[in-house]
Amino acid sequence: MSTEERKDVPVGTPAEPGPGPVWALLGVLVVLLLAAATRYLDQNVPALLKGTALENVGAAIEYPVYAIVIGLIGNAVLTAAGVRERLSGGFRTEFFIKTGLVLLGASINLRVIVTAAGPAIIQAVVLITTVFLFTWWLGGRLGLEDKLRALLSAAVSICGVSAAIAAAGAVQAKREQLAYSASLVIAFALPSIFILPWLAGVFGLSDEVAGAWIGGNIDTTAAVTAAGAIVGDDALAVASIVKVTQNALIGIVTIALTAYFAFRVERRADAARPGLGEFWRRFPKFVLGFVAASVIATWWLTTVSAADGKATIGEINDLRIWFLILAFVSIGLEFRVASLREAGWRPVGVFAAATVVNVVVALGLALLLFSGFSVA
């Protein structure tokens, strides 16, 4: 686990000036090698452990667990060797996860997306509003600086690092505030990948409700996908639809933040009103790819036999799993604890309290909106 000092640069962003494209390519190669090891373990461990005392454990471990653990081990080794920073340009979690989600769209029938969109939008609007306002209020009570409040509120209520990046642009936050918020997001998301699927089992939630819960409250899209995949394919489908819906709402929140900071906090008379252009600029375009892949595959399946369709979509699913493994390995490789120590206990306390509120409200909404929902 990294303890390197690099507090002024956001997580997942290569150092500036960058170490060069050769190092970034080597970084991608490292991610690919670790992903291949993950895929090998995922496909072979159950067979290797068959008949031993660990048979049940081997069968129960899903690929996100191997990927993150292997990524964390790689993180420790590369840090010890002193090359992790230079390779970090190749750890493209955002790119890998978004490509994986576009591919996931091809395996979700358009009907499921359309029928889940209503409850997903209601859940996202209620959840984002409640958690954002709670975090903003608590951050104010504890005397956090306004820009950090905005970043933490966006990160915990919408979708983690990408929301923090969008909010940071909207409120002109400092680099270390973004780095700090991003570190908090990762530090809280990593354990929730394992805790929430376990709790979903303890509570006896259906796969659909578990997916809606996971999609509603885990902050980063990558971690949502990992936790959803641990629960199962149906949970992954619902979790990703709920998360993609939240992603789509980033634009609205950043417009509101841009306007609020320009007119209320900084009181700039010359500030331009953010409009549709700003909304489009902030809109996560991969959402369009996710829906487009579903439209293409749903139409294509009507033109071939069921067996051919199943085999072909299975091939797309294999590609999707590869990209998700690349993303989860990158999560492990990127994880760092150093910047968490810098800002003291108050932002951590605000983030922790907001996470608890997020978990509880998301569970209530998932039960209310998704109890009768079925992916099949």
Added chain:
Amino acid sequence: MSETDPPVEIEGRTAINEDWAATIVGLVLVVLVLTGVIPVGLVP
């Protein structure tokens, strides 16, 4: 805001470009599999 604490526009742009890249790569892969250019069984 001081000279040493620049706002984070650069990272915002990077994230937006990765967004388009992921969308294009994902859709191209979907089309390649559906048209048989990437045959079933090729992905390990």
